[in-house]
Amino acid sequence: MNAIFSSAKHSRLIYVLFLVFVFLIGGLVYLSWSFVAQNTIKFLSPVNPSELKPQIRNMSDNSSRFNQNQIVGQVLMTTLEGTQLSASEAAWLRDGVVGGILLLGRNIENKDQLKALTTQIMLEASSSGVQPFIAVDQEGGSVARIDWIEKTAQVDITSTDQAYQVALKRGQALKDLGITMNLAPVLECSSDQESYIASQGRSFSNHCLEKAMAMVKGYRVAGIIPVVKHFPDGLAWTTTDPHKSLPIIDQDQNQLLSNLQPYRQLIKANIPALMVTHLNYPLLDSRPASASYFFLTSLLAENFSFTGLIIVDDLSMKAVADNYEVGEYALNSLNAGADFLIASSPNDFEKISKTLFTAWQQKQITKSDFDRKLLHITAVKQSLNEH
Template identity: 40%
Template sequence: MKHGDTIASPLWVGFDGKSLPASPLRWLAGGQVGGVVLYARNIESPAQVRSLCREIRSAAGRGNPLPLIAVDQEGGRVARFKEPPFTWFPPARACSLFCCRNEAMAEGVGAATAAELRAVGIDMNFAPVLDVDSNPANPVIGDRAFSDDPAVAAALGIAFARGSLSRGILPVGKHFPGHGDTSADSHEELPVIQAGRQTLLRRELLPFRLAARSAIPALMTAHVMYTALDRALPATLSRKILHDLLRERMRFRGTIISDALEMKAIADRYGIGEAAVLAVTAGCDVVLVCRGEEDQAETIDRLAREALDRPAFRRTVAASAVRSGRLRAWASSKERCRPAPLSVGAARHRLLSSLLREAWDRTGRTSPDDRSGNIGEG
């Protein structure tokens, strides 16, 4: 969707293959897509990723905002760039094992991860996880969270974000307002959290409140129903949660990004195109549709028709474009650190990883949170 030459589309897409397919290329050229999300299926080597990122940026038509390029590189089981040649870090929980040094470790992991992403042309990392590991039966968060203590999860997540920014990568905290207390996986179904408002404020929301106060540039939503906050809609589609709570009460001024709308928690209940409109209306500045060209085309058409029919929706998209524009401005600024191709698999990064692996191995954890996982890939 495009109105004039300055408003970026709220839609970001993913695709299959190691080079840019015809449809995303056409959508980028037409200003109908504002960003791209890369997955392991798009990655072959550092040189190939650098070339792909150049191809994506050059695809944007004249007058269109430059597309941002994002990836999920948390560490643990959510790592799209694999070892070797990239450095693999254990799950976020490993950083909490270093007592008084844990913030320094989290910041170091954020910086090292960012340096390797920056080296191949990435702009944004969908990390850190700010969820609190509050439910031992959670099938999807677990040790992706820094801690089961909200204050520790906040401190380490903010430290990771600080390290990321220091090496030229935009961090995205996730999954607002908290995915840690779920007993279901939103990739497969809609989780429902029954915790009371005061429990949510004290536990799940604390890391996000502190991250907002620290001026984290972006937050990602959770496809989760919180009955104490909104009995009708999951967070990604809820104006009560995204606008009233996050924007107004918590005073978050950064960019709000939806989790992928093709996840079954959303797609099976609302449909992709309708969900995109609901998400933008609720307060999402960016909506992700990371698989399926038919779903992506439907979303483009649905957003365009909504903007044509509803002036209020056009104004909402314009306001969102201002916020996402701040991310683009930072990503293209001279102050952003220079990419260093030799950062990929650097010895200092491997040393940091080995320290964390040793600490992690001592815990004796035998969970599935390892390098073979593929959360969000399908």
Template identity: 30%
Template sequence: MFKRIFIIFIVLCTMLLGCSKKQIKTIVEEDKPSPPPIVDPIYEDIKKLTLDEKIGQLFIVSMDGEEVNESTIRLIKDNKIGGIILFQKNIKDSKQLVTLVNSLKETNKDNPISLFLSIDEEGGRVTRMPKEIKKLPSSKLVGKTGKEEIGYDLGVALGEELRDFGINMNFAPVMDINNNPNNKVIGDRAFGDNPQTVGSLGRSVMKGLQNADIIPVLKHFPGHGDTAVDSHVDLPLINKTMESLESFEIIPFKEGIEEGADMVMMGHILLPLLDKENPATLSSIIIKDLLREKLQFNGVVITDDISMKAISNKYGVGESGLKALKAGSDIVLSCYSSDKQFELIKYVKDAVSSGLLSEEEIDKKVYRIIKLKKKYNISDEVVKQVNVNVINEKVSSVIERIGR
């Protein structure tokens, strides 16, 4: 009897002790402060922006002349545009280019987000830099070396050259494969006629540009190589299946994305076996389903120039821009005249007011844009005069290794 009473006593004590420990644990947990909520600084920045400031980030536009004019001032100060693209028509010499870049930065100084200052500097026949700067060889010549280290060094030299002038974005490298002899628009702008060469050299140039603090832009997705029509003139058509694209055209882009691509430019190409109605620039199937979901690209997507006839022959100024944004592009590149650029921006603003484009959609695009600008420390800090001799020495060193 005594043993049974003793066992009951022990069991009761154990239960009471267990309850006490559980109660103590609960009290401690209740007194423990909750962890602070995770704050995303980019979202905090977006909250501070007006709707007009957010919409402005969705555009990179061209300008007329060799100095900032009234239209450019209005685009920057009133419309809060995200960036400028410079062409040969804007560039006279090194001194003038530095002055122009600094003027653009000065014009933007009161805006909350600094400008993308972009250019097409591929080497070979696609060059915009001042004439006193030595020209880099074409991508075709770089591809013929077959050496990734040369591609990387080329990217670094090119990037440092652009950075010295205050430019922060380059619409290169070209990731198109030049596999159509009738293709007049790509040709020697491509690194080669096979995906292996284009992929290895393209991603090497990309890494070189990145390490020189220049944003590279892979173009023209999903591949402009197998076309016989110049998209500046009309809309090229490629009759290829998804399987065919994946086994060829898309390979260089896929390799670039896996290596950390920041930005991709869409090509004005119709692929009716993927999307019967819309060219790639305006196709959610190609941007969202293929580029975003299948290839897992989370960076910034930009259109090719929306004023090119491949698009403008069929769509109005504003309509094309809105369709591109709705399809998944983050930025519309517009090289229209300034009056049409104002028309384009107004059209998008009206679409937001009427609910055709939601502020939530805009916020997602602006998030990616600001994230990229922060990554590369884009600022409106003015640049000093450049040393042309130093730039040319670096370029000459790369040219010697590539050969002619």
């Protein structure tokens, strides 16, 4: 009888321990699921033109109320000469022939001046019915155009929570100033501290993907469009500054794809925009990545299934200017799969505009090509109206 009692008591003990085990496992699964659910980035899903707001949908449909100069202008971003709009700059905006304004240090003096400038930009643009991006490079650290707002360097960000909070605070400040797009964060993750990007403290020191995801989320919650950069990661593997000359990256396809895994993962999170910079991979293509069908279409759009906005880095950099005619390079970039081009030199902006207009007339680029690019551009602009 004692043996039976002991056996029954032992069975109950096992049963109780089993229930405790199940409870603990269930709790861990729940906590894990909750963390993932709260930290998963769900920003932009594919946009149907019929779902766009009327004033934006008309542009993506190439309505008859928009002329060719306006349509060409929507794929271009340029800069301003000073702290106020000049007569010609105001005319660009009123005529709707520019898709975005990139603010540089020379455009920024103080909070009141900057807020007045962004207000003036949007006021002038309102007459054309075309909403321009107002962008800035506010990565933090050595690349911070606005001194008085949050500017922690990426290398000094030690956790994903800090990354989120930095981006949220910075994004809120940018939005208050009338800025809608930040050319950040930097995704390159280099073990080579002598590389161009790491030597300036512009990259995270570890957990680059997770911290970049957190910053993207922070910016989006603040109502700012983040532009992840610099695809295809080559600035982590060279000491050459593309502002001064064209970097050469001697990597084969296997090496490239291995280095691009963080980009692939971030793209799965539906990031709104990605910047492609000027890097030459001679083992893969004779053209630099920013004008390469292999990089922009075969790899980024098709292999990585990126449906967001493909932005080409500043075409006024010497990586382009010293090796190519800027207008032709811009045309090649668009035909290779880019959606949106930056030209920090107003002279380059004018050259590119003329080249693209002529190319359209000569059918070197078609109306349907612009339609596809405008759909990507307007989808991102639509998201601004949701915040």
